[in-house]
Amino acid sequence: MSLIDVRPGLRAYLLADSAISALVGTRIYPITPPQGQELTHIVYHMISGQGDRHMQGRSGLSRPRIQIDCWGATVDEAIALAGEVKERIDGFRGAMAWGTSSPQSSVIVQAIFFESERDDFDADSGLYLVSHDYIVWFEES
Numbered sequence: 001m002s003l004i005d006v007r008p009g010l011r012a013y014l015l016a017d018s019a020i021s022a023l024v025g026t027r028i029y030p031i032t033p034p035q036g037q038e039l040t041h042i043v044y045h046m047i048s049g050q051g052d053r054h055m056q057g058r059s060g061l062s063r064p065r066i067q068i069d070c071w072g073a074t075v076d077e078a079i080a081l082a083g084e085v086k087e088r089i090d091g092f093r094g095a096m097a098w099g100t101s102s103p104q105s106s107v108i109v110q111a112i113f114f115e116s117e118r119d120d121f122d123a124d125s126g127l128y129l130v131s132h133d134y135i136v137w138f139e140e141s
Contacts, residue, residue, distance in 0.1 A: 004107045004138070004139070004140050004141060005107075006062070006064070006066075006096070006107050006109065006136055006138045007030060007044065007046065007066070008098045008099070008105070008107075009096030009097065009098050009105075009106060009107040009109070010044065010066065010089070010096060010136070011030070011044065011098070012096060012097065012098035012099075013088070013089070013092075013096045014028055014042065014085065014088060015028060017084065017088045019084045019087075019088075020042075020081070020084050020088060023040055023077070023080070023084065024039075024040055024041050024042055024081065027039060027040070027041035028041065028042040028043075028044070029041065029042070029043050029044075030044060030045060031043065031044075031045045033071075037071075038073070038125060038126070039073075040071060040072045040073060040077050040078075040081060041071050042068060042069065042070055042071070042081070042085065043068075043069040043071070044066060044067065044068045044069070045066070045067055046064045046065070046066055046067075047065050047066070047067045047133065048064065048065045049063075049064040049065075060139055060140060060141055061110065061137055061138065061139060061140065062138055062139075062140040063135055063136065063138075064135075065115065065135055065136075066133070066134050067131060067134075068085055068131070068132050068133075068134065069129055069130075069131045070085060070129070070131070070132070071122075071125075071127045071128070071129055072127065072128050072130075073126070073127060073128070074128060075119075075121075075128040077128070078127075078128040078129055078130045079119075079130055081130070082117070082130035082132055085132065086114055086132060089112045089134065090112060090113070090114040090134070091111070091112065091113070092109060092112045093109055093110055093111050093112070094108075094109060095107070095109070096109055107138050107139065108138060109136065109138045110137040110138060111136075111137045112134050112136050112137075113135045113137075114132060114133075114134055115132075115133040115134055115135050116132070116133045117130065117131065117132050117133075118130075118131050119131065
């Protein structure tokens with residue numbers, strides 16, 4: 001049995017949204033952006049992960065907490081991008097596909113729930129940040 005990672009599907013799902021791609025192009029990065037990135041972009045990473053069990057063992061579901069950081073040159077850009085991301089994924093359920101193979105790789109998401117929000121400013125890059133945490137329930141196998 002091969003376990004599925006939800007993060008490639010999440011990235012592809014965000015890139016498929018015209019409002020988000022209009023703001024970031026393809027600048028959606030896992031864990032950290034390229035050095036010197038000064039344009040509006042998204043960084044995502046898993047900040048914690050939990051499996052799910054029932055009385056007979058593993059349920060086959062996973063529920064990681066995924067942090068999505070929306071960076072912008074102005075606070076308004078960061079807020080607008082975070083709003084588009086929240087609009088796109090909060091409450092989502094269904095399949096997320098990615099890749100160029102046929103058939104594409106995919107993950108079945110049971111639900112995505114917005115969990116928390118915070119904002120910040122990075123003096124080194126001069127960029128503003130709106131950071132959201134989401135709980136993502138998905139079928140891991």
